[in-house]
Amino acid sequence: MTALPLPLPATRAAATARLDHFLPRAGQAYAARRNEDLPGHPHVSGLAPYIRHRLLTEAEAIEATLRAHPQGADKFLAELWWRTYWKGWLERRPAIWSAYRQGLTEALNRVQAEAGLRAQWEAACTGQTGIDGFDHWAQELAATGYLHNHARMWFASIWIFTLRLPWELGADFFLRHLICGDPASNTLSWRWVGGLHTPGKTYAATPDNIARNTGGRFRPTGLARDCRPLPMQPHPAPRPVPQGDILHPDDPTALLLHEDDLAGDGFPHLPPETPLLFLTTTARRSPLAVNPLVTAFVDEGVADTAIRRGQPDAPRFTEAGLDALGDQLAAQGIRQLATPYAPIGPTAAALQRLAPLLADRGIRLARLLRDHDAQSWPHATHGFFRFREAVMP
Numbered sequence: 526m527t528a529l530p531l532p533l534p535a536t537r538a539a540a541t542a543r544l545d546h547f548l549p550r551a552g553q554a555y556a557a558r559r560n561e562d563l564p565g566h567p568h569v570s571g572l573a574p575y576i577r578h579r580l581l582t583e584a585e586a587i588e589a590t591l592r593a594h595p596q597g598a599d600k601f602l603a604e605l606w607w608r609t610y611w612k613g614w615l616e617r618r619p620a621i622w623s624a625y626r627q628g629l630t631e632a633l634n635r636v637q638a639e640a641g642l643r644a645q646w647e648a649a650c651t652g653q654t655g656i657d658g659f660d661h662w663a664q665e666l667a668a669t670g671y672l673h674n675h676a677r678m679w680f681a682s683i684w685i686f687t688l689r690l691p692w693e694l695g696a697d698f699f700l701r702h703l704i705c706g707d708p709a710s711n712t713l714s715w716r717w718v719g720g721l722h723t724p725g726k727t728y729a730a731t732p733d734n735i736a737r738n739t740g741g742r743f744r745p746t747g748l749a750r751d752c753r754p755l756p757m758q759p760h761p762a763p764r765p766v767p768q769g770d771i772l773h774p775d776d777p778t779a780l781l782l783h784e785d786d787l788a789g790d791g792f793p794h795l796p797p798e799t800p801l802l803f804l805t806t807t808a809r810r811s812p813l814a815v816n817p818l819v820t821a822f823v824d825e826g827v828a829d830t831a832i833r834r835g836q837p838d839a840p841r842f843t844e845a846g847l848d849a850l851g852d853q854l855a856a857q858g859i860r861q862l863a864t865p866y867a868p869i870g871p872t873a874a875a876l877q878r879l880a881p882l883l884a885d886r887g888i889r890l891a892r893l894l895r896d897h898d899a900q901s902w903p904h905a906t907h908g909f910f911r912f913r914e915a916v917m918p
């Protein structure tokens with residue numbers, strides 16, 4: 526695989542081209558070498574920015590992989606399923622996301638009040654800690670919007686156990702900079718590294734592992750050996766799986782697309798002439814400024830989807846414009862606003878605020894759950910391996 530080109534083209538055509546280009550290596554080659562973080566990331570797909578925003582859906586990536594490799598691509602398929610597992614797991618425990626946001630607010634308040642913490646946090650975010658590898662990854666992330674999975678694990682482990690910085694600040698650093706920044710995969714992976722997901726289990730970055738999997742580019746010294754789990758609360762009991770709403774086929778309907786699902790298709794009752802609008806919440810990923818690479822990717826993805834649905838001038842709203850969005854729909858005589866179901870995160874929160882504003886105007890919000898999510902989220906009850914048994918034939 527070649528390095529991700531910058532700026533990364535945020536189009537469905539680029540997503541499918543990247544998938545097609547990668548598929549020949551999705552079998553044994555991926556299983557054998559996916560852990561190697563080498564320049565240009567030759568052994569992984571780089572598909573996460575596309576799948577995160579559903580310029581390519583999880584179901585499409587899985588189906589294409591099975592077509593190309595009826596057997597022998599289990600490792601790649603399992604990784605694709607991890608995203609769905611994390612989404613389903615968080616969807617059923619929204620309190621974990623709220624607690625993360627609360628913990629982040631508290632940590633940012635401490636950053637303001639404690640000069641020592643602020644200096645350490647700034648050094649970590651700008652790659653000036655003096656820790657071999659870590660500084661490179663901090664700068665690579667800010668410059669490219671991407672990090673290899675193994676680098677994400679090493680970075681999070683060093684952040685938590687060696688630098689002893691609050692994990693929420695690290696998760697926020699990733700969410701602000703990763704083009705694929707995703708509330709479920711990111712929050713739950715950071716929690717997993719810190720020992721907050723699987724009781725008693727943490728991820729310890731070691732110099733040997735880093736040197737081996739970076740082709741000897743990095744061998745940090747002074748890494749923590751004591752990687753005991755962070756203090757953990759029991760997981761909240763899972764809430765029922767969301768069902769999604771039913772579309773009323775005879776009501777005048779508009780379609781609202783958002784950055785969690787820019788596929789633009791898969792809704793047979795919504796023909797191309799259905800009036801189209803967009804909602805973007807990129808700035809809500811964090812209380813701090815989001816990397817312009819992320820914003821540019823979402824902007825281009827929205828434009829691409831508008832063109833693909835034949836409505837290049839479809840209006841676009843942010844969370845600040847929810848009232849205006851409701852007014853516009855009411856003026857058009859719309860009675861139903863259909864939207865792909867957004868999993869826990871800033872878009873879902875905005876839709877939550879939008880629903881009563883629409884109801885005041887006599888418009889119902891219909892959140893449409895894709896089959897892939899509806900069929901797999903019920904299995905995101907325990908660990909990944911139980912989930913995998915249920916979803917992977």
Ligand SMILES: Cc1cc2nc3c(=O)[nH]c(=O)nc-3n(C[C@H](O)[C@H](O)[C@H](O)COP(=O)(O)OP(=O)(O)OC[C@H]3O[C@@H](n4cnc5c(N)ncnc54)[C@H](O)[C@@H]3O)c2cc1C
Nearest residue numbers: 569570571572573604605608674677705706707710711714
């Ligand atoms: C601390 C930490 C934070 C992370 N934050 C994010 C995040 O914000 N957004 C995000 O999309 N992924 C996140 N991941 C998961 C994983 O690192 C990325 O999905 C993967 O590295 C993306 O690169 P790729 O597309 O080249 O992956 P490939 O190895 O080519 O994998 C193919 C696809 O499988 C999925 N996938 C692979 N590994 C994982 C995984 N561990 N969890 C969930 N899905 C996976 C992705 O959709 C990915 O595109 C995080 C992992 C860690 C350890």
